[in-house]
Amino acid sequence: NNAMVVIKDDLQRFSDLPANPRTDGFTVQIVGDQASDFDNYWVRFDAGGSNASSGVWRETLKPETCTGLNASTMPHVLIRESNGTFTFKVAEWVDRKVGDSDSNPDPSFVDRTINDVFFFQNRLGFLSDENYIQSETGVYFNVFRTTVTTLLDSDPVDVNAATNKVAVLQHAVGFNKQLLVFSAQQQFVVDDSELM
Numbered sequence: 001n002n003a004m005v006v007i008k009d010d011l012q013r014f015s016d017l018p019a020n021p022r023t024d025g026f027t028v029q030i031v032g033d034q035a036s037d038f039d040n041y042w043v044r045f046d047a048g049g050s051n052a053s054s055g056v057w058r059e060t061l062k063p064e065t066c067t068g069l070n071a072s073t074m075p076h077v078l079i080r081e082s083n084g085t086f087t088f089k090v091a092e093w094v095d096r097k098v099g100d101s102d103s104n105p106d107p108s109f110v111d112r113t114i115n116d117v118f119f120f121q122n123r124l125g126f127l128s129d130e131n132y133i134q135s136e137t138g139v140y141f142n143v144f145r146t147t148v149t150t151l152l153d154s155d156p157v158d159v160n161a162a163t164n165k166v167a168v169l170q171h172a173v174g175f176n177k178q179l180l181v182f183s184a185q186q187q188f189v190v191d192d193s194e195l196m
Contacts, residue, residue: 014043017057021045024055027063041099041148059098059147068095069110069143075117094142103148107133108158118172120179120190123157127169130161132181132190161188 005016010029017028024047032039042062047055061067071090079087096104109128116127124140126133136142137154145155161167167183174180179190 014057017043020054027060029062041103059149061096061098062100065096065100066106067097069093069106075114091141094136094139094144096144097146099145099148104145107143107156108160109133115168115170116172118174118179120172120174125172125179127172127181130167130169130183131158132161132169132172132188133158161186163188 005011005018007017007028010031011017012031014030023045025044027042027044029040029042042060043057044060045055046058071093074091074093077089077091079089081087098104107126108131109126112128114126114128118125118127120134122137123134125135133143134157136144136146136156143156143158146152161169161181161183163186165186167186167188169181169183169188171182172179173182177191181188181190
């Protein structure tokens with residue numbers, strides 16, 4: 001009576017998942033430590049085509065979680081075409097693909113005004129209220145984590161200004177391998193040698 005495991009909505013350990021559940025798209029929450037929601041994540045069985053007898057478990061998004069941003073309210077792009085004309089259009093923002101609204105939350109500029117847009121350390125950046133937000137490294141239109149099981153160096157950055165005063169961040173300027181960030185009464189420096 002030790003070889004059978006019942007799976008409905010969640011499971012404590014990833015290692016308890018069957019190798020071939022033969023149900024493409026079957027989604028399960030891995031809860032890990034039951035005393036904490038911090039280590040929870042979701043996996044879905046991907047049969048990899050028509051053969052449902054083989055496949056892999058992939059990290060995925062919690063069912064019924066909002067997948068992304070409203071692109072029409074986000075910054076747009078102005079593209080110079082090869083013939084010298086310009087095209088102004090909505091940017092193609094990457095949707096949230098893993099986790100849920102707790103483990104992979106919306107960036108802090110959602111439902112707030114973006115005060116400045118900048119580029120630093122191969123990331124697209126935003127200033128909103130007291131927050132400094134940057135995209136995934138090299139993927140300028142992704143502001144969501146690509147995995148919630150570990151924190152990657154390339155993950156998006158979303159931090160609050162390190163001060164005990166109110167500092168609404170207004171402008172960011174790159175200078176001498178540093179990013180200078182200005183509020184009405186304070187200035188901040190982000191050094192490119194520091195891992196965000």
